[in-house]
Amino acid sequence: MAVEWTITIEGKNEFGDVCRKAVRIDKSWERLCDGGIGLSIEDSKTIMMALQSAVVAHEAETYSLFRRVCPDCHTFRPVKDYTSRRIRTVFGTVEVRNPRWMLCRNCHPGMDGAFAPLKEICPDRATPELLELSARLGSMMPYRQASRLPCFPDNLVVEPFADPDGPLAHGRVRLGGFNRQELGQHLGSAYRIRVSLVPCHEQETRATAASWRLLR
Numbered sequence: 656m657a658v659e660w661t662i663t664i665e666g667k668n669e670f671g672d673v674c675r676k677a678v679r680i681d682k683s684w685e686r687l688c689d690g691g692i693g694l695s696i697e698d699s700k701t702i703m704m705a706l707q708s709a710v711v712a713h714e715a716e717t718y719s720l721f722r723r724v725c726p727d728c729h730t731f732r733p734v735k736d737y738t739s740r741r742i743r744t745v746f747g748t749v750e751v752r753n754p755r756w757m758l759c760r761n762c763h764p765g766m767d768g769a770f771a772p773l774k775e776i777c778p779d780r781a782t783p784e785l786l787e788l789s790a791r792l793g794s795m796m797p798y799r800q801a802s803r804l805p806c807f808p809d810n811l812v813v814e815p816f817a818d819p820d821g822p823l824a825h826g827r828v829r830l831g832g833f834n835r836q837e838l839g840q841h842l843g844s845a846y847r848i849r850v851s852l853v854p855c856h857e858q859e860t861r862a863t864a865a866s867w868r869l870l871r
Contacts, residue, residue, distance in 0.1 A: 658682040664706050668717040676709030678702055700746075707746040715742070715751040715773055722772035725759040732756040735769040742773075743781040745788060 660680040667673045680698050682691070694702070723732050733756070740753035751773070758768045779786060 656681055657684045657687045662702055662706075664709055666710065666713050668713065670717070670720060672713075672717070672720075674709055674713040676705060678705035703746045707744055708749050711742060711744060711749040712751050715740075715753075718776060719752075719754050719756075719772045722775070723754075723756050725762060728759060728761045730759065730761060732759050740771075740773055740777075741780060742777055743785055745782070745785050 658681075660682070661677055662680070663675065663677045665673065665675045678701065680694070680701065724730070725732055735755035735757050738753045738755070739750050741748050741750050753771055753773050755769045755771045758766050758770075781789075
């Protein structure tokens with residue numbers, strides 16, 4: 656082994672919980688002698704996927720813990736159960752722990768409801784950045800062609816944007832809070848986009864994938 660790189664990331668949330676993640680990149684003599692100086696694209700993907708996994712898991716846990724505290728009486732809500740949830744990001748899919756909290760027994764006596772905090776911030780099981788880039792890509796080419804692309808030119812992406820079971824495949828993308836004018840500015844002035852908007856829950860916006868057209 657010619658060179659061994661160890662990259663460490665450390666995060667600390669408001670509750671005092673600390674997360675540390677280390678990823679190691681090895682450089683062999685063969686690669687070095689062949690001129691492989693610096694990080695390759697595969698090295699970059701390995702690093703970003705490891706770091707993204709740590710960041711997403713820690714932030715998801717932080718938000719879940721924050722939502723466990725009842726805002727009225729400031730006590731912990733009871734635990735319903737723990738499952739797992741897969742969240743798609745621009746650097747790959749991360750599987751995180753997905754708790755469900757019961758309603759506060761002090762503030763809601765006799766009620767037996769439960770909710771999943773992660774569904775509040777990630778209802779489509781994908782980050783807003785991934786949905787935006789998927790919409791941008793989907794506006795430029797047919798879905799079948801876009802789904803075969805391994806990456807987007809401007810970003811190091813571990814997985815294809817188009818998810819066969821995701822929002823694009825089912826004909827809709829969630830774009831929270833954009834109106835028609837803001838959406839055009841958000842995706843860039845180089846393209847004129849025709850968007851069909853339908854109001855939905857919490858004043859968010861749903862755009863039908865079939866309605867995205869690139870106008871020359």
